[in-house]
Amino acid sequence: MAKHAKKDGERVDRRSYLRHIGAGATSVVLAGCTGGDGSETGSPTTSGGPDDTDPDTETQAPDTKRSDETLVIGMASAPDTLDPHNINRLSAQEIISSFAEPLFRDNPEGEPTPHLVSEWEQNEDASRFDFVLEEGITFHDGETFDAEAAVWNLKRIRENSSVASDISASTITTVEATGDYEFYVEYEDPFPLLPRRLTIWNFSMVSPAAVEEAGEEFGQSTVVGTGPYQFDSWNRGTAVTVTRFDDYDWGADWLTTQGPGYVGEIQFEHHPEGSTLRNELTNGDVHGSKSVQLSYAKEIENHENTQLARKEFTRQSYLCPNCQSSTFSEVDVRKAVVHAINKEAVMRSTVSGEGYPIWNCVTPNHSNSLGEKESKELGQQFNPKRARELLENAGWTNSQQSEVRSRDGEDLSIDFFTYTIEREKRAGRAVAPMLERVGFDVNLEILEAGTLYNKVESGEHDLLMMALGGTYGLSWLENALHSSRWFTEDSCCNFSIWENEEFDQLIDDTKSEPDPEVRAENVKQAQRIALEEAPVAPIFGYNKIFGYKNEVSGVDNWTEHAWWPVEQYDRYMELFL
Template sequence: MSRRTRLIAPALAVAAALLLSSCAGGGASAPSADVPADPVSGGTLTYLANTEPPVWDGQRIPSLNVNSINSSIFDTLVAQDADGTYKPGLATSWEISDDGLTYTFDLREGVTFHDGSPFDAAVLKQNIDRPLNEPDLATVSTGIAATEVVDENTLKVTLSRPNAALIHAFSTPHWPIYSGVVLTEHTPAELSSNPLLSIGTGPFKVAEYTKGSKLVLERNDAYDWAPETWGHTGAAYLDEVVVQFVPEPQARIGALTSDQADAVDQVPPLNIAEVEAAGDTVLQQDNTGTPYYLALNPNIAPFDDRDVRLAFRSAIDVDGLLQGVYGGVYQKAWSTTLPGTPPEGAFDESLVGSWGYDLDQAESLLKKAGYTAVDAEGYRVKDGERLTVQWAVDSLYVQTDQRQQLGEAIASSLKKAGFDVVRKPYDTASFTTELTKGEHNLADASRGFADVGTSVVPFTTRAIPSSGGGSGINYGLVSDPAIDAAYGVISSSLDPQERIDAAHEVQHRILDEGYAVPLYIPQKIVGTTSAVQGWKFDKVGYTDSFYDVWLAP
């Protein structure tokens, strides 16, 4: 069995990890002179992902891990190009009514699903109607009210309110378009738990799945409808992609540097030099959307006091912590909207350098808030109560970007200002339930999207988590009329400048009120062997698809 098709044995991967030296020096490897000028078809790519997706249905939980896989299985209705513009996907064209409430999509003909059933307006209606019938889906926030099949290849979508980000939403794997047979014959729970039911129209189809171990994708030889945003047409180059779930970073790196894997996800920043020194390649792409940030709950003590929130931010040495944990690979985020997020100019550059680490300022603000005493352990006290902050943590993501290490470093460093930070881990289901109680002081988050509206919605009242479902991504439980009003403009206006101006207003409001502490700009960091060619990222910064990837012999 070739190295590209065998499963990495856990014991072997651990053994390989133990042999690794840390952070060896060296630069990026140059492309091999033996690489052909033109792509070569065939071969199996072995790709090690950092975690297995908790849910396989992109409409239910839009995680980076499931998006990276689903983008090879499902086509999108429209395609976002590298410059942020939108091109035909499964829809060849679309029209938007003057009031922004009606979208009419003309659909591509001759497209079939992996099970051989046809793609048409009736099937698209089944997919787009899902949020109307399943109120716990993340996509309920798109405002879709009704759909109408005009004819076999035309679908009309009516909204309850204008949604300027709808086209972007339809360009992402958050809207996987399933076979109508699957939607008719299987329950939402089955779609979520079983990727063998992930039957789309994309360049790869699911051939095999072993829970907790691997997913095998095989080429869809019938694929002949790639959007123009890709580098070629027709079927994919690769015969097969074996995705293995390997949470331990050193095991992934060991597999790559020992030629047991062709590509690995989430290379830790401090291991980039090690990977490059082994002759492998590191591919990096900044995300757009929101940074990795801390969301502060202003509804309960101690963060119900603005001065305490601002003191908390001033007490975090973001630059120093990023240097210590990531070696400076990740850059500090100055705002809750990241640079490069469309439309161009949505990130307010005037915020660069506008805030930073200042222990003296933190101490002054805390004293102003009444925390004038310090207990025997060095924590600040007010009215006999220690300045304690409860940090709710979703355990699913602590391995991402070494966030557990960063979180512990932040919590430890905040003692200098007198904060007692207690990190409380929860599994994903319990985490969401915990946030609905409103008893946490702090939670961390990041969200990659290539539209400014999706970097603002996590701070709107409508996104507050509730037991009744909904998007639930406002982890700080912020309800601010000024932000809600600005989001109304961002979500409804089709004028880019109006959206940009409103987005700038929100970014200033969040920082002025201390609702969040932006930390760093997330990156997708992938390690590959020199044989791997054609790898690309989408505008969000995720791995977009294996469609253009090929292996040099």
């Protein structure tokens, strides 16, 4: 068996570790959700005088950073629930990650590392995993976190979570405790991705006693986890407040503190109007936010009261042609759409240039990406002339440029949906005239998310503006393009309604393949098929930003993490005023 441990337990080298856990996946998040990632561009201030410094680091010693001050985090949207097993929106992740924790964490190098777990091992074909939990961990209600609680959580996730498929829950045969702090998970088939998937915030551990006592109120008036902060209150439409959990001492080894967070309280304030959130950050009471509209990034960066951290990230803007529709069932027509789009122009009009053009929705920042060079070679470049040629080849003709094309007496008319969210609305308005210039008749509908999803579920769309986030290439491909993920009420997020047997088989094989090199090649081959078939039209990847007041310190402690600030946990431990 392969063994893995942390702290004083048995260790394995990086090569051996990656061979066993490989390149896995994590959950993805739809347009309408707010996410972020970036690299430091400002220099956070440090408080404290000479008597408050650590001589080894010449920074303020951890204990002296702790205070009863309140850190205010600004958010653009509010969650419906704070139950991690019943929601998959980043507005919820931002709050839930302060008080609830998964069994594993991604370390700054992107490797899944035991967190609430102390040791784990898997059998030779990765169909059984045995775990030993850290002792001494408690929930905020005083209940012990033990094997019985871990098993209860995994069974609840298997039955309730909308992203249970990320741990291949339907193929789990057994989840059982074998001791006070030992349990195992067994699968019908090999599933070597489990440790990586167990870093996902949706799979955080919650108190069984609290769930059973609160009933339907769990996630509303009551939420109990093991994190560095504990839930205090939820004032609907205004803010969620969490307070420091002073008994916390199991923080990750790579943080400057393994104990409780530095600030005494965090308020997550809801500011749905973009300009209001910007004003609250620059001149109001908000101390930091990753939810500020990208169009305000430079303003925040240049303001005398604020600083900005920024980095290219995996979240991207792209188009989904309905591959089951009569118009977009043909590859040439789908490729014509890609050739018609000026990526740089859309990016400028949508996010004021806070992004980067992409030719493959598995961006260079994803794991196992083809990379920019091969993606650009295989993908379709901005070339309106080529777009017109492809449409001509498909029988869609016109007598002059920009005139609506027709075939067999039918106009090339499409229903194009986008969200009321400002950036998606701008993107749709930028793309529509580009398609019209090559001969499409575009009916652009700007819809509230619920209405849009209902129409898409009914197959009423020809083309859809979408944004989807995630950190791992396999996860993005499976969720966005596998035929089992055709968008319905219970499934997400193949909005293109695309199906390709070879692609599906590659994705399915990757999830059970124990050899990481084979997994990596499968993911790359799946990308090549997608680029050839053009079921999506990549446009640009987003920059992720974190804007913060000058008096906020600790940002430089966590911006080096590969997934910041999607990895919320580091931030809640490290930031102080």
